[in-house]
Every structure is written in structure tokens, then in C-alpha cells.
Amino acid sequence: MERKYKVWLEVSAVAVRKNIRAFRTLLDKKTKLYAVVKSNAYGHGLLQFSALADEYGVDGFCVDSVVEGVKLRAHGITKPILILGYTLPGLYAVAAKNDITVTISSAEAFAAWTKAKARPQFHLKIDTGMHRQGFQPEDLPSLVKKLSTIHYPLSTFFTGIYTHFAIAKNCNDKAFTEQQLVTFKEACVAFKKAGFDNFIYHASATGGALLGKEFHGDMVRIGIGLYGIWPSQELESQLSKKITLAPVLSLHSVVSEIKEIKKGDGVGYDFTERVSRDTKLAVIPIGYWHGIPRAASSIGWVWIGKNKAKIIGRVSMDIITVDVTDIPCKVGTEICMSPLELARSINASPYEVITRINPLIYKVIKR
Numbered sequence: 001m002e003r004k005y006k007v008w009l010e011v012s013a014v015a016v017r018k019n020i021r022a023f024r025t026l027l028d029k030k031t032k033l034y035a036v037v038k039s040n041a042y043g044h045g046l047l048q049f050s051a052l053a054d055e056y057g058v059d060g061f062c063v064d065s066v067v068e069g070v071k072l073r074a075h076g077i078t079k080p081i082l083i084l085g086y087t088l089p090g091l092y093a094v095a096a097k098n099d100i101t102v103t104i105s106s107a108e109a110f111a112a113w114t115k116a117k118a119r120p121q122f123h124l125k126i127d128t129g130m131h132r133q134g135f136q137p138e139d140l141p142s143l144v145k146k147l148s149t150i151h152y153p154l155s156t157f158f159t160g161i162y163t164h165f166a167i168a169k170n171c172n173d174k175a176f177t178e179q180q181l182v183t184f185k186e187a188c189v190a191f192k193k194a195g196f197d198n199f200i201y202h203a204s205a206t207g208g209a210l211l212g213k214e215f216h217g218d219m220v221r222i223g224i225g226l227y228g229i230w231p232s233q234e235l236e237s238q239l240s241k242k243i244t245l246a247p248v249l250s251l252h253s254v255v256s257e258i259k260e261i262k263k264g265d266g267v268g269y270d271f272t273e274r275v276s277r278d279t280k281l282a283v284i285p286i287g288y289w290h291g292i293p294r295a296a297s298s299i300g301w302v303w304i305g306k307n308k309a310k311i312i313g314r315v316s317m318d319i320i321t322v323d324v325t326d327i328p329c330k331v332g333t334e335i336c337m338s339p340l341e342l343a344r345s346i347n348a349s350p351y352e353v354i355t356r357i358n359p360l361i362y363k364v365i366k367r
Helices: 013-024 038-042 046-055 066-074 089-097 107-115 137-148 175-193 206-211 233-239 339-345 350-355
Strands: 007-012 032-036 060-063 081-083 102-104 122-125 158-162 200-202 219-222 249-254 257-261 279-284 301-304 307-312 320-323 334-337 362-366
Touching: 007 013, 007 046, 013 032, 013 046, 013 362, 032 046, 038 046, 038 350, 046 066, 046 362, 060 066, 066 081, 066 089, 081 102, 089 107, 102 107, 107 137, 137 175, 158 175, 200 219, 206 219, 206 233, 249 339, 279 307, 301 320, 334 339, 339 350
Parallel strands: 007 362, 032 060, 032 219, 060 081, 102 122, 122 158, 158 200
Antiparallel strands: 007 249, 249 334, 257 279, 279 320, 301 307, 301 334, 307 320
16 A cells, blocks of 8 residues: 555554553542543544543543633533633633533632633632642632622532642652642532532542542543553552553654765764764654654664664754664665653653644554
8 A cells, every 4th residue: 555644643542442441440430530631632632542532431531721622522522521721711601512611720710700601610629739720728718708609509510629739750759649638638628518519529640540549539630641651750660560551652654765874974964973884874754843852863763673773963854864774674664763762762751752743743543
């Protein structure tokens, strides 16, 4: 079959299913598993990955914006959707129309919600120490009072309360995470004492879910783990015998040219690298436009079959060159790159590398 794309992503359906099942083994049957698919599903393709997660039985989805939520609805996702990010007040009506739950995390957001002509369901976010989004504990008495003055049935709108752990990726130091959990539970009690008892509560992303059931609550929000990547190497080293994660995404391209150069010749822009021997180079039509960091210049590698071919010289916008002196290949030979290996080769966060993959790259679902 003639190839139509010189660069493509492969999304492994088998790995998605394995990862969902792996996290299910950690949860009580009553604990819901929401797939975090914000930011183009961490670079994996919002629609492609979400369809697989839906097929393999997640209970709901977490997104960053109304735009993402509406896209899921338009493509047949009927399960609950929670927006984790800030929602512009002007979009509350759109969220309500599409049965998308928003996060209310400040007094200003709540005031705007009360004035909206069409109000979506909401989860309140509590800042228990991470100090990003969320009502701080000292804000809660005022918030409870404001909620208590609402005359329409608020229980149909106020459906959840949650927080986010700051250092749950560090399994060697649970003390701060445990303190956050205590603070969060105190907040939940305050709302229940005020007569609000129709909400679910949740605190754990992947890191918290891996730490133990005491951190799970009514649901967990699994992002990086569903993509087969550990939140930290510390968690991986301590818990990899308990749970196995399978990377979902791989980058692919083909060799477009092969050439031989002499010892001492420079390669690429500004000759940032000169070869130390007579060298055979493979030219590959992939670069930083596709999401390969320039930091991988002269450091990263690609897989050609079972062989690792080192990047030589600078990563260009649409081209890299690799050393294939000792590797059999020809024009048209397929190459593969692991985003996780790429991140580790440049000492970068896997989160950053995968979410910067160009969303326009063609995606293939591998079953």
C-alpha cells in the first residue's frame, strides 16, 4: 500500500485498555474513574483517545474548556464531562445546553454563575495547599452562607466538590498529601453540616490514585497514567511491581534520503556537530514543528527496527538527521520515536513533551 503520510502518530488501543484495567484494579467498585483528556488528550488526540476510553469503560471525562467538552458531545460522548479549568461566564449557557459541568473556584466565578441566564451544574474546588485554583479554607464560611441564601433547588446544580494534591507524585513523603486530605474532608463536612449532601467528592489524579484507596474518594481523575506514563520516576520505581502501565503513543516517520559524509564534516544549521568518523546519515522529515524539541539536538535518538540511531546536529523545523553508519536501512524505511524516551533523553517532563506534539499530525489507531 502506498504511504500517504510521511509523519504520523500511532495510538495503541491495546495499551489504552490495559491502562484502564490496571487502574480499575486499584479502585473500589463504587469509585468512578474519569479520564482526563484536556489539552488534546495530552497530545494523543482528544477525539481519538476519548472514543477509546469511552469504549473501554471509563465513567466520565475531565477537560479544560467548554470547547473541548462540546467537541466530545458532538462526537457522541454522552458520559459526564467535568471542566477542570476556568470557564468564561459567557459560556455558562453553552455548558448548560451541552450538559457539561463546570468548576467554580472563586467568589467571582460563583457570583457570575448566580447571574447567568442558563446555569450549568458545578463542582466547587477547594485550595487545600497547592495554591492554584480554589476557595481557601477561610473562604468557606462565607461561601456556605452564600450557597444557603440561594432559593432555587441548589442540589440540582451543586453536584461535586474537589481538590488537587500538590506532591502526590512523591510517595516517599505523604505527610503533606495527608494534610491536604484532612483539610479537604473538613471542608466537605462543613458543606454537609449546612445541609448540602448531594455532592460527590474527589481529590486524586494519577499520583494520588497510586498512593492508596484512602485518597480516592468517590472518583479519581486519571490523566498521565491512562497514557501509560508514570507521574514520576519515584512512583514507577516503587510501584511498578504493583501495576503495569503501557505507553499509548509513538511517533513515526520514514527515511527520506541517505548520504555519506567524511570525518570532520559538519551537519545541519551552524554546524553545531561535526562527525568524528566517516558517517552514513539518514535524513528524516520530522522536526520541532511536529513536537521534537530542539533540546534533542545531538542527544536524542530514533528507533530503526531494534536499533537506536542517534540524532546528529540540530533539530530543524521539519528535518532531523541520524547516524545510520552501522544500521541497515534505505529510503522508505520506517522510524519510530518514543515521547517518553525523548523526554528522558533531554531531562524534560514527559507531560511537556507529549502535550507539545503538533495536533495536526495524522493519527492511526492500532488495535
